[in-house]
Amino acid sequence: IKETKITRLCHETTILAVNDQFPGPTIYARKGDVVVVNVYNQGNKNITLHWHGVDQPRNPWFDGPEYITQCPIQPGANFTYRIIFSEEEGTLWWHAHSDYDRATVHGAIVIHPKRGSAYPYLKPHKEIPIILGEWWNVDVGKLFEETRTGGDANISDANTINGQPGDQFPCSKNGTFRMLMFFGVAGHRLTVVGTDGRYLKPFSVESIMSSPGQTMDVLLEANRPTDGSGNSRYYMAARTFSSNPQLESNNSNATAILEYTDAPPSAGPPDFPNLPTVDDIAAATAYTAQLRSLVTKDHPIDVPAHVDEHMLVTIAVNLLPCGANETCKGPINGSRLAASLNNVSFVAPSVDVLDAYYYSIRGVYEPDFPNKPPFVFDFTDSTTPPLELSFTKRGTKVKVVEYGAVVELVFQDTGILGAESHPIHLHGFSFYVVGRGFGNFDKNKHPATYNLVDPPYQNSVSVPKAGWATIRFRAANPGVWFMHCHFERHTVWSMHTVFIVKNGRTPDARMMPRRSTMLKC
Structure with missing residues (x-):
């Protein structure tokens, strides 16, 4: 990864690029392969890479988001990623998972069927x-x-x-x-x-x-x-x-x-x-x-019929008060734009969450991300909400889940500072998108409309504007896994949280041990 000069729209601009390519090189693999990628940071800033849509079973160490599963690769340093493909087949992609670098540091992943297998x-x-x-x-x-x-x-x-x-x-x-x-x-x-x-x-x-x-x-x-x-x-x-x-x-x-x-x-x-x-x-x-x-x-599905953890997660663009020594450019004097899930705007720690969990380091995160929003109102009301509803709170709150538990997440868009469609991505898992609709989710009515027969199995879900979407997944991948909106500015404004899935009882249900090559913050 290094700075490369490139010309577009009559302008020469210096960008971060991989192997002097924009977009970066395509990674080809077969279902079930393990691919090793050596990353040399010859740029002038910290960087990490994420293998978008790759579940990385028991292997959160090489998932990529900075200060969540790893410390960043500093300028002049290198890091080797180990990508474990399991059930994925088709097209995915890789990209930087630090700051705005994804805009130029990205490329495709093409996963062919196993040898001897055929396309459907x-x-x-x-x-x-x-x-x-x-x-x-x-x-x-x-x-x-x-x-x-x-x-x-x-x-x-x-x-x-x-x-x-x-x-x-x-x-x-x-x-x-x-x-x-x-x-x-x-x-x-x-x-x-x-x-x-x-x-x-x-x-x-x-x-x-x-x-x-x-x-x-x-x-x-x-x-x-x-x-x-x-x-x-x-x-x-x-x-x-x-x-x-x-x-x-x-x-x-x-x-x-x-x-x-x-x-x-x-x-x-x-x-x-x-x-x-x-x-x-x-x-x-x-x-x-x-x-x-x-x-x-050859391509069966297994939609969970029973749910162990029900969560309703509101999505919002919010405001935060400007700090005493901050220069803020929010729409209201003394404020800054922020974003939240269940009224929590995530604060990235200085020690990555995975290390903190693995070594039981206290004070890095709080294991109490709420299962529902702190207050209920007409979430999709198009009129201007009361000013107090526009403000959110900061916190490094994560959701802890037992191994094997079935989680149902209902994402609810809100009209705070404007309703819009949000692409929510979950690391470490694909999930079944069992339902979606417009308006406020009604737990007494909408579950009857769920598709439990052939719902799509995805790693990203587009939550409708002023609407809701429901996903289900079985938490059978132990580790620390990021969940966030894939709009870049919403990620910078902290519209994300972290799932910690506990280890199971058997060796193949436990997270792989930490490697000595992991970087330090």
């Missing part, structure tokens, strides 16, 4: 990782400083596909990502077959909707005419989905090009796909409703 569909002729991202013409470290002082960060200058904004932007035409013979959107239907490293019942769509942190496996058949009667070039495009119109967002289209190499050259510009509008919540909701687990003999 026709084997593709070719596979091409597609990474949808954003680009800023400034050092992303400055964005981090803006949000760290309680202000909101500037929106990105462009959306990107594989690091390129496309030829609709100045100085970008020569760098437009082109895909030959295999992938596109305009003029082609897409068949969705997987999400978050798990297979789905296939369904066909004109376009896909992916929330931040989410991955999709999509098949495209290159079946357009090549006899000169049709176009030979087609745009793939990506556009922001913004659920809160009160927030400024980047509404630009990122483009890439699918080109048929055996067709006569096109005389005109590529065809452009039909994408939903930036605020089309109905389209996003309809797409998400089609995600259903495959459920076959």
Whole structure:
């Protein structure tokens, strides 16, 4: 990892990159593999890496979030990660898990079936990782400083596909990502077959909707005419989905090009796909409703019917009072923007939580994260809430769970400082998304609507704007596991907490021992 100069939108910017690549290199593996990654930090700041969606059974030591499961890799230092793949199959990704570095330090993970096993569909002729991202013409470290002082960060200058904004932007035409013979959107239907490293019942769509942190496996058949009667070039495009119109967002289209190499050259510009509008919540909701687990003999599911731990977790963007010696940029004088789960804005400790738990170091965290919000009100009321509801509290509170317990989490969005959809990611586990809806969750009514037959098995869930989503998982992975919103600014504002899953009784139900190579804070 080192600083690399790169030009986008006519601007030369210095970014952190891996092996001089942006996006970084793709990691290829097979189901059940163990992959070792050596990371050398040749940059000028601390860094960590996270293997997003990899459960890392009994192995939280190499999960990656700084001050949660490890101390960061300091400039000039190196660290070796051991990635244990278990049941994952399909596409995941890796990214930095420190400050705003994920914006440029990231790449794909492609997990093939075990040797001798087959895909649950026709084997593709070719596979091409597609990474949808954003680009800023400034050092992303400055964005981090803006949000760290309680202000909101500037929106990105462009959306990107594989690091390129496309030829609709100045100085970008020569760098437009082109895909030959295999992938596109305009003029082609897409068949969705997987999400978050798990297979789905296939369904066909004109376009896909992916929330931040989410991955999709999509098949495209290159079946357009090549006899000169049709176009030979087609745009793939990506556009922001913004659920809160009160927030400024980047509404630009990122483009890439699918080109048929055996067709006569096109005389005109590529065809452009039909994408939903930036605020089309109905389209996003309809797409998400089609995600259903495959459920076959080779790919069974096991949805827990009995629940041991019920949790209702409210999601909010809040305010905090500005400290005596702080410079704050909140919307109200003397305040700073913050974020919370159940009215707790997480405070990162100076000793990572995993070491504190493993060595029984007191005073690092409090094991009393609440199972429900401290007060109940009309969570999705669109009117301005009373000022006292806007403020939250700080704390390093974690949730401790017995090994093997079945946990049900209902995430409830709130209208405090504006309702919006939140992509919540849980480390160490995939979970069944058994229900979702709009409005306030009703424990007497909504559980009857749960899908316990073929719910999708995911590691990230998109909680609807002014709505709720319910997940279930069996806590059979001992260790310390981070849970957070995958909006970068919300993570900086501390919309997260930690699950500590206790060891079980047998050796294979206990966390692996700490390695001597772990870094010190």
